[in-house]
Amino acid sequence: MSAATEQRPDPDGGKVRRPDPFAAPKGIPExxxxxSAGFTHVRDTLAGAAERAGYGHIELPVFEETGLYARGVGESTDVVSKEMYTFADRGDRSVTLRPEGTAGVVRSVIEHNLDKQGLPVKLRYAGPFFRYERPQAGRYRQLQQVGVEAIGADDPALDAEVIAVADEGFKALGLTGYRLEITSLGDAECRPAYRELLQQFLAGLDLDEATRERAAINPLRVLDDKRPEVRAAMADAPLLIDYLSEASAEHHRAVLEHLDDLGVAYTPNPRMVRGLDYYTKTTFEFVHDGLGAQSGIGGGGRYDGLMATLGGPELSGVGFGIGVDRTVMACAAEGLTPWSTARVEVFGVPLGDTARRRLVVIAAALRARGVRVDLSYGGRGLKGAMKTADRSGARFALVLGERDLESGTVGLKDLLSGEQRAVGLDGAVDEVIASLQA
Known part of the structure; x- marks a missing residue:
């Protein structure tokens, strides 16, 4: 009999069936x-790079009207056509768990008139996003991202800044095994002529019906097809980078010049499309080959028409989304652990009720001074409490018993060296802080 269905007697002598335990949904990392210290360190480091560049925090809804993503992300994308978690709420309104962040940010900027407060509007966000995909390493149904959006300035220097912010975040983590791939997807002047040229090329290929339907909506999406047979067929396809308008070409040259000035290395990738329809001009992706098939760790680009598409003014925008999950995996691939897994710095071990009352007060005083502190609860003995102290990762333990109380001291034990000394109870807070800083 399994543990989940084990029978156990109840007080009246009967049998009670133990319920089966719950498990997290498939494809959801925990x-x-x-x-988890690594996850929070990666997320906060990436967000910190954006904060230092003046990007204010925005907290987005976890779900939005479905139409926002259908219109903003693009009907031809896999995200909209295959991967969204869409359902009717109790008011029979169609809502969707957010699959990406840009459309929500743009909607918020329009709704709250943030563009009236000065341009560009620079925002950062972090949190979970949801896509129904086949779960595999690095591809989750609930994915975590850090993103930035800069709206209201069609300036190549801003494109370069956005890219450099992401690059700074990766470098702050110590990552070295990644590369930046970049291209330009042109503008409204050159895209229509290139679209016609690409459609003429696609008309001569033997493509399946589903691919032809996608190509009819957005032929650029075929360039992004990962199937080997499609990639082979597209080997001689015309590339948009060769048909840029003068303005787009100059914008792209200026972005690359700024990246050179900033010391951000890059690799041209003229076949890059990305998975969302709203990108124009600058488009980029950060790739880490240590992750196998799911090598992308973040990317983004410019979306000059999205604001107007969603009902706002004709303002340009540029941004990125970085996968926290995949960046954690990239750190693991490079053997990087630039974070501490210690829950606390100090662990209190009270031996008796009176000692516990005193240590609770000392712990509160230390926390007020910015020190992370935990205590042994439940009346555990010295041996068990010290094991818990070791597992907590604390540097020091405060051991207080009845004899210590009588002498007005508390034992301060260095959990690394094993050395212990008595310090005065009244000055214990200052002694602990001084020891941590030594």
């Missing part, structure tokens, strides 16, 4: 202590 980050548990102590490994």
């Amino acid at each position: 980050y548990l202590p102590p490994e």
